[in-house]
Amino acid sequence: METSIVGVGVGISDRFRTVTEDKSARIGTLAPRAQRLDVKVTHRAYHNGAREEETVELTVTGKGPLVRAEATDADKFAALDLAVDKLAEQLRRAKDKRVDARNHPRGPKLDKGSGALAGIDVQPASADVLQAVATGVIPIVSSDDDEEYTPVVIRTKQFDAEWMTVEEAVDRMELVGHDFFLFIDARSDRPSVVYRRKGWDYGVISLTASAPPEALAS
Template sequence: MDITITGRGVGIPDRFEDYATEKAEKVEHLAPKSIALEIKVCRHHETHGNAGDDRVELTLIGPGPIVRAEAGAGDKYAAFDLAIDKLIERIRQAKDRRKVHRGQHRPTSLREASADGFSVTDITPASADLIDQVATGSVPVTGESEEDWSPVVIRHKVFPSTRMTQTDAVDHMELVGHDFFLFIDAETDRPSVVYRRKGWDYGVIGLEETADELAARR
């Protein structure tokens, strides 16, 4: 697997290259057919008196769908650790989904786990007292300040249309870490979007052209 590291607005020392290359061995072990791992590091400029953060973007290229992950932190090493953990988790989840498709195992749903008091999982539910303290504000919850927060963030991206099955669309969505994925349904030829619901449940929304639209295309 080829590894390329590029920096935008930030230098890439030999120490970071060695660190990233060593960490990437786990990715190659989980995805041995991978062709290349692209690592991009950029520096976010200082804003509102806050120090700029480093951001790492990872793109795993192979014979199958592209896998992406990104993260930001106070330095490039911490950001890389967060990003590669996300990448590894998405690779593992993709393997689990393939096993589910083949009928090898079925994951435990949230309803099944909670019905048995989470005894079959490593999840420890929060106590009623703690939930009440968080709800009443007696236990502070950290987050962005009101002056830095904005409810409207719009990012524009354009991708070439791709025909695929609904199952492939789910795999692509999970591998890039999004909550939805746009595609052309190979069975219906409709522009469609697959989206995450709860747990391992997904939904698909498709667009159907009207008679007027079909006539205009002809």
């Protein structure tokens, strides 16, 4: 498996490269279809250097969906160990889920006659969520006492929309190690998000398009 290592704000030593190569062998054992491991190490300093931390992001690509994990620690070697452990756990969970699905078929079932989806918790999004999505505005509460610094850091990411079934979205969520996954439901064309509950139980929230209040008033 090919391994690529990059550093952002930090140099990559030969020792770190050697340790990472050793770790990649473990990943290759758990993911035999993996073809490439991308490792990104990011150094961050806070409060004028009073606190520093290293974030290690691992991304495995190959035949099938990518698998991603990340961890943060004051030491990049410790962060690497944590990220590898997370990645290994995600791969094991995905494998156990496939075995469990084969042995005990369950989960969402589509009624072809009515188009209803049974066996999964579906609930409508709240009015506040719909308004935030429609306007693209995320409310942020600020403090007048400390306008220059806030401990809250909001990271923004944008991805291309992907059409898939709920089952495929659950599998993708397990592989990337997140508690939720955004997608476009291929059956309804609705923006949706699946999320983890307990064990192998999952939920899905879908947005239903409706006319804005201004249009209804007119």
